[in-house]
Amino acid sequence: VPSPPSSALQIQEQVTLAPFTTFRIGGPARFFCEVGTEEALLEAVRFARERGLRIFVLGGGSNLLISDAGFDGLVLHLAIDAPTQTVSAGATVEYQVAAGTDWDAFVLSVCEQGITGVECLAGIPGLVGGSPIQNIGAYGQEAADTIDSVRALDLESMEFVTLSRDACGFSYRHSIFNTTHRDRYIVTQVVFRFDSAATPKLTYADLTKHFAVQIAFGETPTPIQIYRAVREIRHGKGMLLVDGEQDCRSAGSFFKNPIVPATTLAGIATALNLDPATIPHWPAGEGQIKLPAAWLLERAGFVKGFALGEAGISSRHTLALINRGQATANDIARLRNTIQQEVSARFNITLEQEPVQIG
Numbered sequence: 001v002p003s004p005p006s007s008a009l010q011i012q013e014q015v016t017l018a019p020f021t022t023f024r025i026g027g028p029a030r031f032f033c034e035v036g037t038e039e040a041l042l043e044a045v046r047f048a049r050e051r052g053l054r055i056f057v058l059g060g061g062s063n064l065l066i067s068d069a070g071f072d073g074l075v076l077h078l079a080i081d082a083p084t085q086t087v088s089a090g091a092t093v094e095y096q097v098a099a100g101t102d103w104d105a106f107v108l109s110v111c112e113q114g115i116t117g118v119e120c121l122a123g124i125p126g127l128v129g130g131s132p133i134q135n136i137g138a139y140g141q142e143a144a145d146t147i148d149s150v151r152a153l154d155l156e157s158m159e160f161v162t163l164s165r166d167a168c169g170f171s172y173r174h175s176i177f178n179t180t181h182r183d184r185y186i187v188t189q190v191v192f193r194f195d196s197a198a199t200p201k202l203t204y205a206d207l208t209k210h211f212a213v214q215i216a217f218g219e220t221p222t223p224i225q226i227y228r229a230v231r232e233i234r235h236g237k238g239m240l241l242v243d244g245e246q247d248c249r250s251a252g253s254f255f256k257n258p259i260v261p262a263t264t265l266a267g268i269a270t271a272l273n274l275d276p277a278t279i280p281h282w283p284a285g286e287g288q289i290k291l292p293a294a295w296l297l298e299r300a301g302f303v304k305g306f307a308l309g310e311a312g313i314s315s316r317h318t319l320a321l322i323n324r325g326q327a328t329a330n331d332i333a334r335l336r337n338t339i340q341q342e343v344s345a346r347f348n349i350t351l352e353q354e355p356v357q358i359g
């Protein structure tokens with residue numbers, strides 16, 4: 001007979017998940033528990049184990065598509081938010097950040113101290129604990145550039161372990177946490193390490209354009225200036241969550257930018273009757289290129305403001321699918337499938353969904 005949870009652990013039943021996601025989509029969790037400490041996390045995992053329940057860890061809900069049927073297990077709403085510890089040694093600054101800390105608030109505090117390394121990741125919704133899982137990235141930076149280690153509960157040994165950056169196996173939107181070791185670890189803390197003497201490097205066109213005048217005068221923008229610029233650019237693209245804006249009921253980029261052999265370019269050029277040199281793309285190493293999924297969508301007829309019932313495409317960025325008001329997960333899936341089929345038929349490219357799919 002499973003033991004009842006201790007009085008400290010509040011387990012709720014049949015909790016609708018939609019309000020916990022930025023898409024505002026998702027059915028009920030059979031069991032739901034708010035977890036504020038590592039001890040509570042252990043206890044909640046034991047509760048699930050004793051009942052043979054599957055576990056899903058919910059963070060900021062910003063990169064998530066939960067089915068209308070919901071989740072038939074225990075949802076752990078991660079709210080571990082102990083204060084950030086800062087350790088300085090010479091020119092190195094280390095931040096030990098609890099998984100439940102708001103990502104943007106952490107970025108802001110680093111920028112306010114004049115430290116470079118995460119300013120391009122301003123305005124990304126979600127929690128610090130989610131940052132290593134899909135190795136969040138934007139405007140030329142990714143979390144993996146500054147993550148030093150990750151502390152997590154290992155569900156195999158039921159011990160808390162520290163994984164070095166190398167052990168995390170980071171690449172574009174990937175880590176061991178969403179690939180080889182999916183469902184094995186629950187991240188409770190992330191340690192970031194910065195060189196406090198470094199100055200920002202701007203690589204991304206959107207940003208160099210924004211600071212063109214300053215750069216022309218030989219000045220380097222400060223981290224806090226870049227922080228503000230990135231938020232402004234993201235807002236313009238509907239990629240900053242602003243309450244009440246329809247374009248914000250999304251999960252950010254809905255598709256990954258596909259990495260394909262460089263030879264693919266010729267086929268696309270032929271299909272669209274274009275000069276291959278005019279097709280936007282970035283080198284991705286080993287004879288591969290990365291193509292902007294947004295560009296492919298537009299060429300396949302899925303433009304800003306496109307609607308299919310209650311599901312649609314943001315009016316400000318083609319890569320964001322949106323809930324136009326009453327969309328179900330099924331509505332989003334229908335639009336996703338329509339887009340994937342069309343892009344595959346036209347360009348022979350398989351677009352991969354970026355948000356995590358639950359249920």
Ligand code: EPU
Nearest residue numbers: 137138139140252253255256257280292294295317318319
């Ligand atoms: N483009 C369009 N139409 C649009 C937007 C973009 O055709 O409406 C084309 C253009 O050719 C443009 C190119 O796509 O030059 C790239 O667009 P953008 O700079 O907006 O970036 P992205 O590739 O669409 C990626 C990340 C974003 C991140 C931005 C900025 C992925 C899947 N997405 O988007 O991350 O903020 O770069 O660095 O890698 C997210 O992952 O949820 C996310 C928002």
